[in-house]
Amino acid sequence: MTTKSLSVEQQEELLNVLKERFEKNMHRHENVRWVKVQEKLEENPKKLWSLYEMERTEGEPDVILYDEDNEEYIFCDCSKESPKGRRSVCYDREALDARKKNKPETSAMDMATEMGIELLTEEEYRELQKLEHFDLKTSSWVKTPADIRELGGAIFCDYRYGRVFMYHNGADSYYAARGFRGSLRV
Template identity: 55%
Template sequence: MEHRDGRGAEERGGIMQVLESRFAQHPERHPGVDWDNVRARLEVQPGKLRVLQGMENTAGEPDVVDVDERTGGLVFFDCSPESPIGRRNLCFDDAALAARKRNKPRGSAMGEAERLGIELLTEGQYALLQSRGEFDQKTSSWLATPKDVRQRGGALFGDRRFGRTFVYHNGAESYYAVRGFRGRLCV
């Protein structure tokens, strides 16, 4: 039977099984969160499930990492060990993409995030993610960038090296095979 979002029960069940398995394999990421609560929230928000499927399709491996204190919503981050392979080789945003005269990447991190329906992680969210495991030990991920930094042509990215988390800057027009972006979705 098809749901009003056009997806069949089998397809919705597939992503739900993937999420449940990942949730069970990594309890350190979501202390105090119960899978039954996660499932119940997802079942009544099929649009969010579709966004999580998009995160999964681009190799993000989404998992619950936090509970929003204000809304009580469950916060999913991309938890792939390295920056999602389906979201690399991107400059920071569409303005940076338009500014490149040659050797343009296929898109931008901000543009892809918007298309997927997610937000880039902030510095604080990236630090939270890194407190729940070790991520981006060989790659780096674009991060949401303060307006004043972006107005000066820069953008932030983070990685983990030498057992520490680093946040640094680069020109927003740059792109690398080992830099992607991680997203956030509140359910």
């Protein structure tokens, strides 16, 4: 999809999917009302397109927080495992360009930028895990601090043994069980 806009039918279908997920998972957003979320989404078609991309890549986006100061709803990928349509990617363009052979199709940072979303930080990832446990079998790249990235590394997280673990790897590495989770402010 290159136009970054949705047809009326796509919008309606996506809003129905998001509403159903929202209502099934009230523990993620106890004091948020769907009608207000939908109003914000309908006012922001580009954000709706980004949510469509999150859904298309199997991220199962849902509202996890309302930022009162900025009057924004924060959506995050809530698929049980790292989104299937965003796995087997290295960390960023620099890492992708540095690979001599067996290059993945793209990078997590490039894909997130194209989708109009942000990779979670380690802190955001840990907060997400307080809502329910994710990445029990997979792992997810998270936004890597500049000092680590400058040394060629990148960080990723997962949930094992009752806690969140943060690890490091070469930014050019990629695995079938590692993708990334994103967030979107609407």
